[in-house]
Structures are given as C-alpha cells and as structure tokens.
Amino acid sequence: MSASHKxxxxxxxxxxxxxxxxxxxxxxALACLLARGHxxxxxxxxxxxxxxxxxxxxxxGLSYSRVQFTSDLLPADIIGVSVFxxxxxxxxxxxxxxxxxxxxxxxxxxxxxxxxxxxxEAMSEGQVSVDGExxxxxxxxxxxxxxxxxxxxxxxxxxxxQLDRFLMRIDLGYPDPESERRLLSGANPRTQLPKLTAGxxxxxxxxxxxEVEDVQVxxxxxxxxxxxVQHTRELPDLEYGxxxxxxxxxxxxxxxxxxxxxxxxxxxEDVQAVFAPIIGHRLHSYASGEPVGAVVQQVLNSVDIL
Amino acid sequence: xxxxxxxPRPGLFWLLIAFAALVALHSNHxxxxxxxxxxxxxxxxxxxxxxxxxYPGRFAKTALVLLCAAGIVFExxxxxxxxxxxxxxxxxxxxxxxxxxxxxxxxxxxxLSYFVAIVQCLFFxxxxxxxxxxxxxxxxxxxxxxxxxxxxxxxxxxxxxxGLVMLAQAVPLMLVMFLVMPRIGSLWAVPQAQQATFGxxxxxxxxxxxxxxxxxxxxxxxxxxxEIPPQRELYWRGLVLSQFDGREWSRGLDSGLGLSAxxxxxxxxxxxSGSLRWSKRPxxxxxxxxxxxxxxxxxxxxxxVTLEATGSRWVYGLSTPVPETPxxxxxxxxxxxxVSPTLSKIHYDVTSWLDYRLQxxxxxxxxxxxxxxxxxxxxxxxxxxxxxxxxxxxxPTALIERVxxxxxxxxxxSLQAPALGEHTVDDFLWQTRTGFCEHFASxxxxxMRAAGIPARVVVGYQGGERNLTENYLIVRxxxxxxxxxxxxxGQGWVRVDPTAAxxxxxxxxxxxxxxxxxxxxxxxxxxxxxxxxxxxWVKKLRxxxxxxxxxxxxxxLGYDSVQDSLLAGILGExxxxxxxxxLLIAGSIAMLPLALWFMxxxxxxxRSELDRLLLLFFERLKRAGVDRRSGEGLRSVAxxxxxxxxxxxxxxxTIAQQFELYKYGGLDQDLAGFGRQVRAxxxxxxxxx
Numbered sequence: 001m002s003a004s005h006k007x008x009x010x011x012x013x014x015x016x017x018x019x020x021x022x023x024x025x026x027x028x029a030l031a032c033l034l035a036r037g038h039x040x041x042x043x044x045x046x047x048x049x050x051x052x053x054x055x056x057x058x059x060x061g062l063s064y065s066r067v068q069f070t071s072d073l074l075p076a077d078i079i080g081v082s083v084f085x086x087x088x089x090x091x092x093x094x095x096x097x098x099x100x101x102x103x104x105x106x107x108x109x110x111x112x113x114x115x116x117x118x119x120x121e122a123m124s125e126g127q128v129s130v131d132g133e134x135x136x137x138x139x140x141x142x143x144x145x146x147x148x149x150x151x152x153x154x155x156x157x158x159x160x161x162q163l164d165r166f167l168m169r170i171d172l173g174y175p176d177p178e179s180e181r182r183l184l185s186g187a188n189p190r191t192q193l194p195k196l197t198a199g200x201x202x203x204x205x206x207x208x209x210x211e212v213e214d215v216q217v218x219x220x221x222x223x224x225x226x227x228x229v230q231h232t233r234e235l236p237d238l239e240y241g242x243x244x245x246x247x248x249x250x251x252x253x254x255x256x257x258x259x260x261x262x263x264x265x266x267x268x269e270d271v272q273a274v275f276a277p278i279i280g281h282r283l284h285s286y287a288s289g290e291p292v293g294a295v296v297q298q299v300l301n302s303v304d305i306l
Numbered sequence: 307x308x309x310x311x312x313x314p315r316p317g318l319f320w321l322l323i324a325f326a327a328l329v330a331l332h333s334n335h336x337x338x339x340x341x342x343x344x345x346x347x348x349x350x351x352x353x354x355x356x357x358x359x360x361y362p363g364r365f366a367k368t369a370l371v372l373l374c375a376a377g378i379v380f381e382x383x384x385x386x387x388x389x390x391x392x393x394x395x396x397x398x399x400x401x402x403x404x405x406x407x408x409x410x411x412x413x414x415x416x417x418l419s420y421f422v423a424i425v426q427c428l429f430f431x432x433x434x435x436x437x438x439x440x441x442x443x444x445x446x447x448x449x450x451x452x453x454x455x456x457x458x459x460x461x462x463x464x465x466x467x468x469g470l471v472m473l474a475q476a477v478p479l480m481l482v483m484f485l486v487m488p489r490i491g492s493l494w495a496v497p498q499a500q501q502a503t504f505g506x507x508x509x510x511x512x513x514x515x516x517x518x519x520x521x522x523x524x525x526x527x528x529x530x531x532x533e534i535p536p537q538r539e540l541y542w543r544g545l546v547l548s549q550f551d552g553r554e555w556s557r558g559l560d561s562g563l564g565l566s567a568x569x570x571x572x573x574x575x576x577x578x579s580g581s582l583r584w585s586k587r588p589x590x591x592x593x594x595x596x597x598x599x600x601x602x603x604x605x606x607x608x609x610x611v612t613l614e615a616t617g618s619r620w621v622y623g624l625s626t627p628v629p630e631t632p633x634x635x636x637x638x639x640x641x642x643x644x645v646s647p648t649l650s651k652i653h654y655d656v657t658s659w660l661d662y663r664l665q666x667x668x669x670x671x672x673x674x675x676x677x678x679x680x681x682x683x684x685x686x687x688x689x690x691x692x693x694x695x696x697x698x699x700x701x702p703t704a705l706i707e708r709v710x711x712x713x714x715x716x717x718x719x720s721l722q723a724p725a726l727g728e729h730t731v732d733d734f735l736w737q738t739r740t741g742f743c744e745h746f747a748s749x750x751x752x753x754m755r756a757a758g759i760p761a762r763v764v765v766g767y768q769g770g771e772r773n774l775t776e777n778y779l780i781v782r783x784x785x786x787x788x789x790x791x792x793x794x795x796g797q798g799w800v801r802v803d804p805t806a807a808x809x810x811x812x813x814x815x816x817x818x819x820x821x822x823x824x825x826x827x828x829x830x831x832x833x834x835x836x837x838x839x840x841x842x843w844v845k846k847l848r849x850x851x852x853x854x855x856x857x858x859x860x861x862x863l864g865y866d867s868v869q870d871s872l873l874a875g876i877l878g879e880x881x882x883x884x885x886x887x888x889l890l891i892a893g894s895i896a897m898l899p900l901a902l903w904f905m906x907x908x909x910x911x912x913r914s915e916l917d918r919l920l921l922l923f924f925e926r927l928k929r930a931g932v933d934r935r936s937g938e939g940l941r942s943v944a945x946x947x948x949x950x951x952x953x954x955x956x957x958x959x960t961i962a963q964q965f966e967l968y969k970y971g972g973l974d975q976d977l978a979g980f981g982r983q984v985r986a987x988x989x990x991x992x993x994x995x
Contacts, residue, residue: 218970265971268939301937306917 021179037167061198075118317452544766552684604661677760692756930989
C-alpha cells in the first residue's frame, strides 16, 4: 500500500459522502483527473453532475470556477477580455473563468460551436491566446464538462473531434434505492459542499500524476490493448474504430486505475474497467442513436486476454 | 417489425436487380405482357422508394391480381403445362414487389425468388442456363444480405461480397449432395408440353426437311469408342416409312415385318406387342424369338448418343443397332424406340454393325406386298415409265444405276423446291426436277415400287459435325435426311441414297458447308454463329463452347443415370442408413479443409511457456467448476475461484498473484519452480448436481 493509494482512497471516501452511492463513477472521475485528462459527464439534469464536479474541486484543493454555458455565451466570457485602463493608458487583461485549476463547464452542449471550441482549444493546449499574447493556464488544469443527452432540445452536439479531447465520458445514472433514501432523509448535498476540506495538497496531486506516468505496462498488456482497438476497427457495426490517440488514452486511463488500486503495473482488468468510459464516446455506431454500450461490451467479450 | 419499417437501400437495390435478372432469365418463355408488367412494377417500386408514387391500394392490388390471373388463363387456356405455372409464379413475384411493407414481405419475396430461379432449370438444362441461374442465385443472396444491413450502412458492394462468399461456402456441401444424395422420384408430376415435338416427325411429305434445314438446333451428339466412322457411313436411322398415300409417307399400320412396331401414340409400352424387346439390363443382346433375320458382319461399333428432348419416342442409331441402355428398344425395322417420349435430354449406349445383311434370303409375301404397294391412281406417269424401264432393264441393280444416273444428269439439289401439284412424284420427276432429299428419296422409292422392287423410305439424320476438342459428333436439325432402302435378292435391304447421286457433296461434307449460302438455310436463327463458319476462329470457339456444353450434359446431367450403380459399387447395398453414413463421411471430408483452415488461423502465434501454464491453470479451474467467461481477466477469475473454493483460496491467490507479476508486473520469469507449483494445483472436480 503506497502513500498515494491511501490519499486517493481518502479522496474517494470524502466525495462519496456528498455524492451518495456513486463510488464507481467517482473512482472513474478521479482516475481521469489523475491521468491528466478532461472529464465529460453526460446525463439528464438533476443527477448530481455539478455536485460531483464541485466536490472533486474542493477535495482536491484546487482553485475552481464554474461556467454555465448558454446559447448566447461568447468566447470572451470564458477566456477574459482586455479593458483599457485610462490611468495607465494601457489595456489590462481581465482573465476569465478559464484561469482556474478546475473549470466546470456546465451544459457545454447548450452553447454555440464557436464558444465550445474556445474552451476545447484551451483544454488541448493548456494555454490561451488573447490579443496576440499567449497566456499559460494554471497547473494542474482540469475541465469537467457536463452535457445533456444530445436528444434534448436546445443542444449543439459536440463533434467527434472535440469529444476526442475528453479522456473519459461517464454517466451517473439514478442512485440505487438505499442511497436515494439516505439522500432524501439527510441534508441537501449542496449545503454540505462548503464543509468539505481538501484531502490532498497541490504538490501531492502533482506527485501522484507523475506516479501514474510511471505505472508499468508490460508487452503482454500492450498486446491486449492493441488487440482490443484492432477489434473495434474490424467490427461491421462501427463506422470507424479507435484511433491511436484513443489507444494511448486507454493505456493512460488504465495506468491511473492501476495506481488507484495500489498497483505499479497494469493488468487487463484495469483496461476493462476504463474501456467503456474512454472508448465509448470515440466510437460511432452505424445505427445512429443506438448506444454503443452493447458494442463495447461485445469487444471486451470477444478479445481474449492471452 | 415496427410499422414504418423501411427496406434498407442496398437491400432494395439488389432486390430490384435480382428481380430484373429473374424476369430476364425467364424471358424466353414468358409472354411479353408479363415482362412489361414486371417492368412497370419495377418502375412503380422505384417511384415508391423515391416517394413519388404510393403503394397500390387494396382495390388496385385486387384488380392487378385478377388481371394477371385472367391474362394467364387467356394466354394459355390451360394450367396443365409448365409455362402457365411459371408465368403465374413470375406474376406473383411481380405483384409481391409492390407490397413490401415489412421485413417478412422482403423475406417472402427473396425466398420466392430462389424458387423462381430454379424453375428455369425445368425448361433448360444447358451449362449456360446453370450459370445464369447461379448468377441469379447470387443476386438474390446479395439482396438477402442487403435487407439485413442496418439502415445507416448503405454499402452497395458489401451484399454482393456476402452473397458470393455464402455461395462459395455452399459449394462443397452442394457437391457432396449432388454426388451422394440419391435421386428421389419426383414428388409431383411436372406437366410438360405434350404436343410440341422437335426434329424428324413420323411422316414425310415434300417440304418437311426444307423446314428442318432452317434450324441449327442440336438434335443429338454422339461419342464413339475409337474413331468416328467416315462421313458417308453416318446414316442415323430414325424411322422406316413404308406407307405412301400419293403425297405423304408414313409408317403405316404394318411396319417392319408385318408386326407392328408400336410406338408414338400407343398407350402401352409395347410389352405385349411381341415386336419389341425392351432391353431391361444393359448389355443384354436383343434376339427375336422368330428366325434369325440378320447377319452382323465385321467389327461392332460402340457409341453413346446424347439426345436432346424431342417429345417423341423414336431415337437414333446407325445401322443394325443393339441398344445397351435400359428403356431403349429395338424394332423389327432395326430402328430404336424409347419406352416413353423423350421430354428431356437422354443418354443411351448403342452397338452397331455397319456391315450387315438384313433379310438376305427371303421376304415374306405380306412384306413384299407391303413394300411394293402404291396408291393405284397416283403418279400415273412415273408408274408407266417405271414399268417400261423395268422391262428394258430387268436386273434390279442395273435399274437402280439407271435411275441414279438420271438423277445425276438432270436434277438439282436445292432448298428452293418449287411447289408440287397433286401427283407430287410425277411433278418432281418430270417437271420441276429441283428438290431436297425428301423429294429424291420419295421419288426413288415410288419408282422402285412401280418397277416391282421392294423399297422403303428411311428418315433420320446424315453426317454431323466433328468436334475435335472432345472427339464427338454434333448432329443438328439441318442434318436431317431421308434416303431409301431397296430389297435385293441375296443382299437383303440395301441402302440407296438418291441424294448422293445428285449432290455427292451432301454425303461427304457437312450440310453447313454445302448449304451455307442457300436461302432458307438456318432461316430460324439469323444470328447463329453457324453462319460465320467460314471464319475459322468463330468456328473453333463455337466448337469449344459446344464441347463444354456436351461435357456438362455428359458428366453433370448424365450423372443421374450412373449414380445408382456408383452408389451400389461403393455401398454394396443402397439403403437409407448406408446412404446417410456416406453423406456424413463425404460431408465431413468436404468440410475438412475449411475446419483445418479455421484451426490453423485461430491458433495464431505459438504460445509462450507462461501462457501455456496460465491456460493450464484456467483449465484446472474450469474442471473445478470455475469457468472463465470469454474475455475475462486472471484476477477476476481468481477472485471467483477463491469465493467458490474457499479451501484453496490462499493457494489460488498466490498463484494468480505470481502470474500477474510475471505477465504484467515485469518480474523476471523463473518458471521451473512456478511451473511445478501450477501443475500441482489440482482443485477437486466440481460435483455435477
């Protein structure tokens, strides 16, 4: 049991005290952040997406800002604007909410593609360019975006190329009856959020992220991952398979998952655990509108670990 | 299926193409209005797809069905035939095309299409037809694959590939079934056209053979054991005609030796007639119960004839034939007769002696009377002249020479014979002097009979085209020929061909070469490749294609007749168990390469030592009742094993941990000790409940 393992366990427990009965999702979300990936939470309104994001921000001790995406939101509203300061006779940059360590982009698919891409650029580059000047974003930099299912009214679905920027996409789902009873009988989780304290320092978080990079991946496991992605490319139900970037993401997520399990090496179960959230949104089924979940499970069942 | 199911676009695309191909396949016997209806339905279906027109309503559908049914009744007047049933089937297919609302409708259409495709084989059995039917099957299979594609796919090529692969996969099984499956007699009778007969008919009047020369259709093919005899020996006897009514030659009531060689229209198979001996067993020589009337001289000549459907019972052989195939009989005229009308291609083996003496010693008074009989009032001029000549030249051979000499001098062999009046022979012999083989044969026999020499007309085919690729003979309808036989004391019946006296080339070269430029020759087939015989490569190509078709008829269609004896040879006794066993073995052998291929490809790379150990571990767990799910990882299996086999949990956990470290943890492998540990791991077998 390494120190990082203990820290992560504490973080998960703390978050779960607010987001009840969602341990697997919390673990996935944490794995995503530890693997330096951005997270997309997709579900219908009221499932606790925002609560989860806020709880994570507080527990990880990160500076946090939230942007509510609406259809009239402009890129400057996220990135910031330069305002003319009359006293100094110069433009002064007023940073937008993106200059935080953890940005919660709420209902990202309700805004126009132009604004979406401003955020997504920042996500992939880790920097923004305003008035010809490149400004670095704080480190670590996470985006947790939530989106409503694309079938709902007033949504601009994210194109595949932008979905690809998110390491994982998870959905929360309804709580189980037991958790829901606890939720209803207890206090409103939102009110408990301010009471959460940081369970990890910035330095620790950075160390854990470095540790994730060092988790060992054997040849046998690389072979397994390669066969998995190869299989997605040969499935007739899918329009296209997983890209090499997707395969790298899969490996990275599996590393984080292994570390959270207290292991210094990745085993196939790690890959299987993160496979659906990492691969699901990168695949496109021919039968549009049909969930690819069944296909993803089919891939896992058809590729042997040996 | 939910309402509003839409046929996937590639599925519809291939379905329409398959439908068009099926209608085209049947076009040679479908009435034109059904083809036009099919075209209209096709256009309608496309317009439905484009959303321009709508599906036909209930009233329109009922009206269409009634119209089609009425049209077929009006067209054929009877359903006791194959053509109206095929037409009914195709129009059913056509109307169903306008009714694809559900997935099952498309399926019905496709299954019906398979049936419609195979129905064509009832009409034609050539290799060309087989290939066309196979192509249609492929298209229908493509449609089947197409309608099972998902809505968004729209891959137009993929269904064809699937169709091809599926058909290719079916080939080994198809071959096994073809070779082994015993042919069960037809479960229902397929009505066949009774009235339609082809080729030489059982009567002969002027102009008949001219009509035959218009057709380049194949009459039969013959394959000889050894060399094909020279062209002038190839007289394929079909029927002997003894009765003359002044214009038309027919077999008459008393043909042959005064004993009826019942055939053709007779209902019984001749078993009671006493004149025929059906050869029940192949190879059994046919001997007549009465006195021996034939002397066979020289060497026997064996050959196999593949006769196209004629619709009649007489079949063809060279002189003095002995049939070697059951179902073919010999008449007293020494012609061949089949048990039943030949409605499809048949094969039969014959042995012939080209050198023979038939009834050399005596002709019975009845027969002599029969073979010299002429209608008294007909052709008076010929009868008078013949009697004069007979007095001037009493020696029959000399008389024959004299008549042939006359033919040779003044007569023209041509397809353009002028019309003849009431006394056909008189008109021909002394007026027009231009005619085809039937004119010469008829006149010659009439002349001989008038001169008191027994004579008769023989009809059949003469010559044939040699196909050197496969060394067989192709005899076509235009090879049809009529000649004479004259009875001479001491020599018996002797063949005399008056045509040979007029146009010796007819007997020496093929008709095609002789008549190529005659008007009327091949008039029925204006685009026949036979017309291009003077171009060498066309002729060669045509002969090669014919050789292919012949091989098809011989080996594929002809297989039915040899299968029985082949099966008996392999199995000893043919009974369902043994046939089933043979099917099983042959099927397994046919599938073996496929299975081997799968085995070899599925195994992939050779396993490492560690993987083999891991598989052994999984195998042991499986025996203990912990079955690994497909794709399941080691840790998960081991976890379940610990729960199910608590006694062994520590050991299981240690081994699993070690495996993990070796395989994924990068630990240096020391497999000697670990291997022993894994092999020693033997959980108890799961108790079967």
